[in-house]
Amino acid sequence: MAGTFSQRALTALVLLLAAVSLSGCLGEATAPHLKPIPAAAQARLAKMGMTADAPILVRIFKEEAELEIWKKKDDGRFHLFKTYPICFFSGKLGPKLKEGDKQAPEGFYTVSPGRMNPNSDFHLSFNLGYPNRFDAAHGRTGAHLMVHGDCSSAGCYAMTDALIEEIYAIAREAFEGGQRRFHVHAFPFRMTEENMARHQGNRWYGFWQMLKAGYDAFEQTRVQPSIAVCEKRYLVNAEFLGDVAKPDPKKECPPHRILDPETILARLAGEETEVAAQSRPTNKRQPQETTASISQTPRTAEPKSQRPVIAASVAAEEPAPAETQSADPAPRDTEETEPTGDAGPWVVPEGTPAGANGDRAPGSST
Numbered sequence: 001m002a003g004t005f006s007q008r009a010l011t012a013l014v015l016l017l018a019a020v021s022l023s024g025c026l027g028e029a030t031a032p033h034l035k036p037i038p039a040a041a042q043a044r045l046a047k048m049g050m051t052a053d054a055p056i057l058v059r060i061f062k063e064e065a066e067l068e069i070w071k072k073k074d075d076g077r078f079h080l081f082k083t084y085p086i087c088f089f090s091g092k093l094g095p096k097l098k099e100g101d102k103q104a105p106e107g108f109y110t111v112s113p114g115r116m117n118p119n120s121d122f123h124l125s126f127n128l129g130y131p132n133r134f135d136a137a138h139g140r141t142g143a144h145l146m147v148h149g150d151c152s153s154a155g156c157y158a159m160t161d162a163l164i165e166e167i168y169a170i171a172r173e174a175f176e177g178g179q180r181r182f183h184v185h186a187f188p189f190r191m192t193e194e195n196m197a198r199h200q201g202n203r204w205y206g207f208w209q210m211l212k213a214g215y216d217a218f219e220q221t222r223v224q225p226s227i228a229v230c231e232k233r234y235l236v237n238a239e240f241l242g243d244v245a246k247p248d249p250k251k252e253c254p255p256h257r258i259l260d261p262e263t264i265l266a267r268l269a270g271e272e273t274e275v276a277a278q279s280r281p282t283n284k285r286q287p288q289e290t291t292a293s294i295s296q297t298p299r300t301a302e303p304k305s306q307r308p309v310i311a312a313s314v315a316a317e318e319p320a321p322a323e324t325q326s327a328d329p330a331p332r333d334t335e336e337t338e339p340t341g342d343a344g345p346w347v348v349p350e351g352t353p354a355g356a357n358g359d360r361a362p363g364s365s366t
Contacts, residue, residue, distance in 0.1 A: 032161075033118030037169045041082070049073060050081060053177025056170060057224055058111075060086070060147075060157060062093055062104065063189035067147070067157065069170060070222075076268050077222035084167065087151035088158040093188040094204045096130060099142045102154045105130045105186055106207075108214060108227045108234065112181040116171065123149030123161045124168045128184055133229040137249035147184075157186075183224055191215040210234040220261040223268060230254070237264065 037045075037052055045052055050071040057070040057078050065086040070078035091103035105128055115127035125148030131140050146156040149164035159167065174182060188204070189195050191212040199205060213236040217225040228235040230247035237259040240247070247254050 031118070032124055032165055033116075033168060033172070035165055035169055037173060038166055041166055041170070044082065045071070048079070048081065050079070051177075052170070052173040054174065055177070055179040056081075056174045056182045057218075058147075058182060058184045059218075060184065060186040061190055062089060062106070062187070063195075065089070067159070067167070069167065078218075078224065079222065081170075084159065084163050086157055087160050087163075088153050089156065090154050093199075093202070095140070095207060096135075096142055096145065096155065097140050101142075104153070104155055104157055105135075105145050106188055106211065107132060107134055107186055108211075109184045109186065110181045111171070111184060113175050116168070116175075117146070117148075120146070120148055121150075122146070122152070122156075122158065124164045125149070125156075126168070126171065128186070133249045134232070134234055137229060137232045183227075185211075185214060185218070187211055187215060210236075217261070217264075221264050221268075223264055 036042075042052065048071075050073060055072040057072075059068040059070070060066075061068075067084045067086055069081045069084070071081045072078050089104045091101070094103065095106040096103040107130075109128040109130065109132055111126050111129065115129060117125045117127065125146040128145045128147065130142060130145040142155070147159065147164070147167070148156055149159055149161040151158050151160050171182065188208060188211075189199070191208065196205075196208065196212060199208065202208070210233055214225050214227060214234065217223075217236050225237050228238050228240075228247055229249040230251060230253035232250055235247075235253060235256070235258075238253075238256040239259055240254050240256040242254065
């Protein structure tokens with residue numbers, strides 16, 4: 001009888017240990033930054049004729065508290081994949097000006113693999129790259145401005161953990177598909193004529209007019225607009241004359257013309273319209289950031305060269321040596337050389353703003 005009891009006890013102990021071992025294997029969770037795109041999102045991609053590794057573009061709207069992900073399709077244009085609710089952002093309408101003001105940025109930014117942070121204190125995050133060239137030209141300060149999880153923020157755009165996991169996975173797959181960086185357009189609101197009229201008395205109306213130029217360009221073409229900075233202002237879809245890829249953010253804009261939607265779409269289709277072919281380069285000013293009225297007086301300058309150059313799409317980003325470029329059928333999203341030192345898309349290089357200590361790095365504005 002004692003032998004039978006001992007045998008039963010031994011058998012029970014073996015089964016218990018096996019169960020514990022099996023539960024450990026089954027319960028081993030995938031790290032958040034390595035989770036696949038959720039099944040529902042994958043089904044949505046398939047239904048919309050999109051591929052998981054296609055390039056993306058992100059748009060953010062403060063007033064509506066929405067974040068959009070757009071996917072590029074075979075026609076070369078971006079199509080809306082999904083709109084996500086922003087859980088929380090601090091501050092009010094208007095750009096970020098200085099360290100500690102708890103304002104979320106507005107403007108045109110880009111995210112490279114090295115700005116993806118799997119070790120964020122806020123579950124997951126990606127760094128917007130604030131301050132960009134425009135911000136720096138205006139003396140704006142602050143760092144480590146993110147889109148992240150945890151639904152709490154002091155200067156960033158916060159999502160729920162589940163949504164940032166999906167967004168992070170979609171961005172990761174785009175990088176693995178070959179996209180070198182994706183653009184983030186952060187707006188105060190959807191920049192319709194009605195909304196602009198509603199905010200006409202705001203001190204940032206002149207600044208928002210510059211952002212609207214980028215909003216309109218994308219709305220009209222669904223092609224990623226090129227963004228340059230000169231004379232401390234954004235310049236959208238500018239084609240420069242001569243070997244100018246990145247004008248100086250604080251100096252006079254080189255001779256250029258602004259590509260109209262018809263020209264951009266024609267170039268995308270491999271064609272050139274007769275009007276575009278005959279149009280003369282200009283140095284017409286786009287709206288400048290100001291609290292007063294904005295002068296729209298055109299200026300012209302004699303070109304030194306007749307070879308046009310498309311403005312670098314990410315010229316508003318971190319300073320880098322100027323590069324020479326030839327004209328392209330349409331503005332591209334990979335025109336700026338990727339900074340060296342990225343250890344890989346999902347391992348943040350030591351010493352970068354989005355490092356292993358998460359977003360709360362020394363001097364963080366988050």
